[in-house]
Amino acid sequence: MSDLLLDIKNLTVSFVTDDGVIQAVNDLSFSVGRGETVALVGESGAGKSVSAMSVPRLVPMPPARIDKGQIFFKGKDLLTQDVKDMRKVRGREIGVIFQDPGTALSPLHRIGWQMMEAILAHRTLNDDEARKLAESWLSRVKIPDPAQRMNAYPFQLSGGMQQRVMIAMALINEPELIIADEPTTALDVTLQAQIFDIIREMKGKDSAMLLITHDMGVVYDICDRVLVMYAAELVEEGPTETVFENPAHPYTMGLLQSIPTLGKGRSKRLDSIKGQVPSPFNLPHGCRFHDRCPRAFDRCAKEKPGFVDISENHRAACFLLGDRGTRP
Amino acid sequence: MTETRPNAEHGNGEAQPEPSFPLVEIQDLKTWYPIRRGVLARTVGQVKAVDGVSLAVKRGETLGLVGESGCGKTTLGRTLMGLEQANEGRILFDGQNILAMKPAEKKDIRRRMQMIFQDPLTSLNPRMLVRDIVTEGMRALGMIRDSEAEDTAASLLAEVGMNRESLTRYPHEFSGGQCQRISIARAVSMRPDFMVLDEAVSALDVSVQAQVLNLFMDLQDKYGLTYLFISHNLSVVSHIADHVAVMYLGKIVEYGTVADVIGHPVHPYTQALISAVPVPGRRTQRIILKGETPSAARPPLGCAFHPRCPEAADVCRTRAPRLEISSHRLFACHMRNHDR
Numbered sequence: 328m329s330d331l332l333l334d335i336k337n338l339t340v341s342f343v344t345d346d347g348v349i350q351a352v353n354d355l356s357f358s359v360g361r362g363e364t365v366a367l368v369g370e371s372g373a374g375k376s377v378s379a380m381s382v383p384r385l386v387p388m389p390p391a392r393i394d395k396g397q398i399f400f401k402g403k404d405l406l407t408q409d410v411k412d413m414r415k416v417r418g419r420e421i422g423v424i425f426q427d428p429g430t431a432l433s434p435l436h437r438i439g440w441q442m443m444e445a446i447l448a449h450r451t452l453n454d455d456e457a458r459k460l461a462e463s464w465l466s467r468v469k470i471p472d473p474a475q476r477m478n479a480y481p482f483q484l485s486g487g488m489q490q491r492v493m494i495a496m497a498l499i500n501e502p503e504l505i506i507a508d509e510p511t512t513a514l515d516v517t518l519q520a521q522i523f524d525i526i527r528e529m530k531g532k533d534s535a536m537l538l539i540t541h542d543m544g545v546v547y548d549i550c551d552r553v554l555v556m557y558a559a560e561l562v563e564e565g566p567t568e569t570v571f572e573n574p575a576h577p578y579t580m581g582l583l584q585s586i587p588t589l590g591k592g593r594s595k596r597l598d599s600i601k602g603q604v605p606s607p608f609n610l611p612h613g614c615r616f617h618d619r620c621p622r623a624f625d626r627c628a629k630e631k632p633g634f635v636d637i638s639e640n641h642r643a644a645c646f647l648l649g650d651r652g653t654r655p
Numbered sequence: 656m657t658e659t660r661p662n663a664e665h666g667n668g669e670a671q672p673e674p675s676f677p678l679v680e681i682q683d684l685k686t687w688y689p690i691r692r693g694v695l696a697r698t699v700g701q702v703k704a705v706d707g708v709s710l711a712v713k714r715g716e717t718l719g720l721v722g723e724s725g726c727g728k729t730t731l732g733r734t735l736m737g738l739e740q741a742n743e744g745r746i747l748f749d750g751q752n753i754l755a756m757k758p759a760e761k762k763d764i765r766r767r768m769q770m771i772f773q774d775p776l777t778s779l780n781p782r783m784l785v786r787d788i789v790t791e792g793m794r795a796l797g798m799i800r801d802s803e804a805e806d807t808a809a810s811l812l813a814e815v816g817m818n819r820e821s822l823t824r825y826p827h828e829f830s831g832g833q834c835q836r837i838s839i840a841r842a843v844s845m846r847p848d849f850m851v852l853d854e855a856v857s858a859l860d861v862s863v864q865a866q867v868l869n870l871f872m873d874l875q876d877k878y879g880l881t882y883l884f885i886s887h888n889l890s891v892v893s894h895i896a897d898h899v900a901v902m903y904l905g906k907i908v909e910y911g912t913v914a915d916v917i918g919h920p921v922h923p924y925t926q927a928l929i930s931a932v933p934v935p936g937r938r939t940q941r942i943i944l945k946g947e948t949p950s951a952a953r954p955p956l957g958c959a960f961h962p963r964c965p966e967a968a969d970v971c972r973t974r975a976p977r978l979e980i981s982s983h984r985l986f987a988c989h990m991r992n993h994d995r
Contacts, residue, residue, distance in 0.1 A: 487947050544934050571935050584865075586935070588890055589934050597894070599866045
């Protein structure tokens with residue numbers, strides 16, 4: 328348990344709906360070390376957000392249900408903590424940056440009040456000290472006139488400013504783990520660059536970050552390690568550069584090839600992955616990617632492939648890797 | 656610029672010599688929205704969404720129009736399609752100024768210009784069957800008889816990679832990528848020459864996005880279509896476009912070939928925009944711009960970009976730069992003039 332900050336073991340989460348039970352996360356295991364930045368990538372519905380939001384237990388139950396697994400955070404299993412203990416973890420030890428600041432901030436309260444609430448929930452400071460701290464964080468995330476902005480309601484701020492307020496709120500108690508769920512998807516690229524600049528600067532060396540994104544450029548830019556999810560399962564994980572240069576799972580390869588890259592000039596066609604993401608009600612047997620995989624063979628439709636270690640910290644679940652990680 | 660050019664008959668006519676002028680030419684186009692206040696709804700100002708844009712789209716080519724939210728790129732596309740009212744300027748389609756035409760004269764032009772919207776689900780009528788959606792335009796213009804609808808619709812769907820079973824289903828039964836294909840089938844049914852693709856792949860997941868981009872390229876090759884591809888995603892634009900125009904606060908700040916603009920941007924805004932795009936395999940020094948895009952209702956004096964520009968000088972605060980040609984490049988910046 329030494330350097331592992333977060334260690335998820337065999338997490339399985341399903342949602343109970345009127346139309347049946349959907350598996351959102353299946354048998355997911357991964358860990359995040361202290362100070363590490365890890366990306367969780369995949370297309371819509373792959374289970375990225377549910378996996379990450381299960382950590383601070385922010386997935387609403389019901390309809391969600393944790394079927395199996397453990398989530399060790401600093402050595403203790405968060406899934407066995409009671410509600411009161413979880414409140415001490417959330418916002419203090421684990422900070423969350425949500426995708427849409429417009430809906431994550433309370434529309435009825437001034438942002439200063441919301442930030443002070445975040446501070447006072449966890450620390451014994453008086454109002455003045457909390458106010459000063461909140462103000463100083465607003466200026467750290469480069470919000471002009473922080474003292475004045477403390478009195479603003481979220482709707483009076485632009486999307487970029489709201490997102491900076493959210494970042495300040497998530498980081499204000501200097502959490503050891505930051506979970507960022509597509510923090511810049513709603514923003515323009517120049518703002519995205521500003522936001523990641525701020526996150527990088529604010530994060531500090533000791534805090535780890537789990538970043539959910541579908542932007543491979545962002546992953547390459549700021550993450551140490553990358554986890555690739557497909558249809559509720561992890562299919563590949565490894566150090567960022569290794570995965571980009573030497574992807575092992577056909578899905579990861581397809582994903583990387585289907586991204587148009589800046590500066591390559593006008594090219595003919597993209598090597599897209601055929602077909603579409605399977606419906607959660609009707610997941611394929613065997614390897615869940617087999618019906619879209621250009622290299623699938625008989626076994627893929629019958630059995631589920633296990634993980635194969637390819638190199639240090641790099642593993643993928645695919646029969647093509649053989650049993651010892653060498654490609655046929 | 657000549658007043659009107661001879662009408663080149665219908666775009667899909669056979670063996671006609673290709674006219675040398677561009678298919679679409681926009682001249683000093685302005686689309687302003689009035690800001691109204693008070694009980695009398697008096698106009699107290701103007702949002703200059705498109706403020707003096709001139710652009711040309713060559714036949715069979717794709718012009719990429721990029722810029723951040725609120726820069727006016729969608730308004731420009733909608734003005735071209737006649738979905739917004741232009742205040743000033745001219746839009747020459749195949750040599751004719753469509754802004755000066757009477758509605759009846761525009762009927763065929765309308766057919767030849769089609770648009771694909773960002774949100775595939777809301778741009779399809781939820782209460783119509785796919786068969787009726789894709790053939791509605793053709794039936795309205797009398798291009799087919801009702802009895803032919805079924806077969807025509809099936810062949811249109813085949814064109815965009817969908818099967819016949821989809822004909823009798825409703826839009827909500829399809830995924831985003833499939834809905835976008837249905838929209839494309841509907842647009843293609845009119846045998847257009849020109850299509851405005853407004854963030855047409857932005858709502859799609861990467862693997863589906865790649866499929867739809869490929870489809871656009873295939874259709875262009877097959878029918879010689881001309882595209883205006885509007886997007887905030889520079890990577891996608893650099894993949895599909897021949898030329899790129901960069902828009903900031905209602906004005907074009909840079910224009911050129913993809914290789915020039917993306918590979919060697921000249922305008923400080925384009926440079927910042929491109930450096931901000933994270934690219935797998937590239938870790939470069941970012942140019943981090945200060946602040947955000949100002950409101951188009953109160954654009955800054957002088958060059959609209961000066962409050963965020965790392966290189967702004969006094970002249971930028973007082974005088975707006977014009978779009979000028981300097982060594983084959985087109986850009987609007989005082990600091991990048993040819994004599995420098």
